[in-house]
Amino acid sequence: MSPRILLVNPPVYDFSAYDFWLKPYGMLSVAGLLRGQADFVLFDYLDRLSPLMHSDKKLRADHWGRGEFCSQPAPKPEVFADIPRHYHRFGVPREAFRHFLSQQPPFDFALIQTGMTYWYPGVREVIDDLRAFSAKTKIVLGGVYATLCPTHAGSLGADLVVSGTNLDPLWQFLGTTPPLTPSFSSQEPRAKSQEPPVPLWDLYPRLQTGVLKLADGCPFRCTYCSVPQVYAGFTPRPIERVLAEYDFLRARGVTDLAFYDDALGYQADNVLMPFLREVIKHGSRATAGLLSSAAAVNLHTPNALHARYMTPEVTRLMIDAGFKIIFLGFESQAVQWQRATGGKVYAHDLEQAVRNLLNAGAKLEHLHAYLIMGHPQHDQQDLEGSMRLASSLGLRIMLAEFSPIPGTPDGEACRKWIDLDEPLNHNKTSFPFVLLGETEVRRLKQLCRDLNAARS
Numbered sequence: 001m002s003p004r005i006l007l008v009n010p011p012v013y014d015f016s017a018y019d020f021w022l023k024p025y026g027m028l029s030v031a032g033l034l035r036g037q038a039d040f041v042l043f044d045y046l047d048r049l050s051p052l053m054h055s056d057k058k059l060r061a062d063h064w065g066r067g068e069f070c071s072q073p074a075p076k077p078e079v080f081a082d083i084p085r086h087y088h089r090f091g092v093p094r095e096a097f098r099h100f101l102s103q104q105p106p107f108d109f110a111l112i113q114t115g116m117t118y119w120y121p122g123v124r125e126v127i128d129d130l131r132a133f134s135a136k137t138k139i140v141l142g143g144v145y146a147t148l149c150p151t152h153a154g155s156l157g158a159d160l161v162v163s164g165t166n167l168d169p170l171w172q173f174l175g176t177t178p179p180l181t182p183s184f185s186s187q188e189p190r191a192k193s194q195e196p197p198v199p200l201w202d203l204y205p206r207l208q209t210g211v212l213k214l215a216d217g218c219p220f221r222c223t224y225c226s227v228p229q230v231y232a233g234f235t236p237r238p239i240e241r242v243l244a245e246y247d248f249l250r251a252r253g254v255t256d257l258a259f260y261d262d263a264l265g266y267q268a269d270n271v272l273m274p275f276l277r278e279v280i281k282h283g284s285r286a287t288a289g290l291l292s293s294a295a296a297v298n299l300h301t302p303n304a305l306h307a308r309y310m311t312p313e314v315t316r317l318m319i320d321a322g323f324k325i326i327f328l329g330f331e332s333q334a335v336q337w338q339r340a341t342g343g344k345v346y347a348h349d350l351e352q353a354v355r356n357l358l359n360a361g362a363k364l365e366h367l368h369a370y371l372i373m374g375h376p377q378h379d380q381q382d383l384e385g386s387m388r389l390a391s392s393l394g395l396r397i398m399l400a401e402f403s404p405i406p407g408t409p410d411g412e413a414c415r416k417w418i419d420l421d422e423p424l425n426h427n428k429t430s431f432p433f434v435l436l437g438e439t440e441v442r443r444l445k446q447l448c449r450d451l452n453a454a455r456s
Contacts, residue, residue: 304329374432
């Protein structure tokens, strides 16, 4: 008899949360590797299209599939006592999950996806409710928090914590046959009769947004980034796999698709460009009536693109394939700061990327630049000058508040200000207040609003 497995994407406890094309892609992908070996049920607290996502007010959403979650005020943890912001619980009400469990036959296993390390209160809530309403269910944690803070994650009471991308412990725990594709980045050849694994998107009754990755990992080693702790290196995925996922999402009626790649554009000749050419070809086939779904899919990059790789040919293919909302990583115009933190991108790279995107047909109002606020070497960063430079190029500025991540050089440097072993202290909203103070945080955010307004 096939095991019954519950997939859970937990609620979020934070100062703010917004559906920025958020989907539990890792968990759905793992489950997709076991398609046909288990009976899966999904409970996604952050599914804005769920009828359980009720609210007293109308939840705002934009044209591209992003929007608000319903929320309730939550007690602020003591560690945030001095942070002048309200704390909330975001997602489907807790009572809905408890009612769901009370109406379901027993689950053999529950797989819980973890996101930001400081979102663990939502994970703990799910575990507590599973123990109370489905006591015999074996609980597994995986994802970012489980990988970056495995000891802390283990203290929440799960039966197994899967740290990293090696899934062998999971297959053994579930008692399943290891899938033909044993990891996310496997490039082992597949028999012609074998279909590429597709995440279990079909567990959603309705889908507007989806997620895709062309590769795992990043070739860069930025001193503030956790990706090198999650992935050993940069590994492209087989193109037949990503095209199968793209076709599956398109057939499900998805209108907006976000790329979760950490280095989209790297090795473009072998990774991004072949995919884009196939997408463009698919679009032509759909127009000719050769595909069942001819709906256009808008493509977006919530993770920062590397400006250095936005060449004229790459940007032309991107726009032709349907890219709309584009985020470029900039962080700082200060050359010494860039060199010290990884040397990913410089001002001239950003300027050239914007020029190439506009020449390719991108709309200026759809182009954004990320800049870090609250970095421990902020005095060398020249954040204000960097914001003004990005704005002068017509880019909409997005301040990416710094999150001190354990194990990264910049995160470890923050131990002088915070207890890094308490994941709540990794919160991106709280740390800039700790480092810069309320007055400076509010000044920088107001400057950001003013520059964006002037740009409009």
